[in-house]
Amino acid sequence: MAQNNDNNANVLHPHITPMATYFKVALALFGLTFLTVFAHQFHHQMGSWAAPVAFLIALIKASLVILWFMHLKDDTKMNRFIFAIGFVFLALLFGICAIDFATRVPEFSPL
Known part of the structure; x- marks a missing residue:
């Protein structure tokens, strides 16, 4: 059965x-x-x-x-939230890298 x-x-x-x-x-x-x-x-x-x-x-x-x-459109709100958090941290990573590149001081080698 x-x-x-x-x-x-x-x-x-x-x-x-x-x-x-x-x-x-x-x-x-x-x-x-x-x-x-x-x-x-x-x-x-x-x-x-x-x-x-x-x-x-x-x-x-x-x-x-x-x-x-x-199948994220058929998934639960919790899974959608967790998936979105991944993109938030990716944006944070890109933002920190952009700030790092923007604030670098060029160094010139005396050699």
């Missing part, structure tokens, strides 16, 4: 996402990748906007991967 584990929180349930959704997300990722290549072709014309455009496209692609392929 099979045991019904629907009410047991310790049992892992598969995420029921239609295969069509995965194909749509993959198609969007391919499209954004081609958009990245296309934007690179015009990086001289965009000037100082080239880097923010590239980072925006990368942010959208990372969000798609995190939400659908890593």
